Amino acid sequence: MTSCRTYIRLCPESFEDSLTKVIWAMSYMKAGRAGRWANREFEHEAKSGHLRFIDWVDFEEEFRKDFMPLDSEAAAEFRQGLDCQISMALAGMTYGRPADTDPEAWFCLAIQMDQNRAANEAFHTSHRQPNLPTPGISHIPMAS
DSSP states (O other): OHHHHHHHHHOGGGOSSHHHHHHHHHTTOOSHHHHHHHHHHHHHHHHHSSOSOSSHHHHHHHHHHHHSOSOHHHHHHHHHTSOHHHHHHHHTOOSSOOOTTOHHHHHHHHHHHHHHHHHHHHHHHHTOOOOOOOTTOOOSOOOO
């Protein structure tokens, strides 16, 4: 967002209106969570005929809400204690995300994900096939 704001300030003549700024910024959101977010916004535009942002300021507010936690230091501390897979799953969420102002909801979601991971692991461990001899290969030790 900082890079976008800087470029817009340096080259204001390149942007005829707020919508042009928004679409230009979203054109860089191609991968990961940002890409999914931009795709969802463009799908909304295709269905409704317009983006859901009123102007650049509205876009920045929505972007900040979805991508910049209010307390980045607390968020970093929260993530530091998480299992790497859970941290990645939380970071990549586009739907069902708790509000950044609700740390208790994030904590509960992380616990739920950890319990789901543990249950899944236990299920797969209990259903593993025992090591069976391969047909046609003798498993009798040879005398030396």
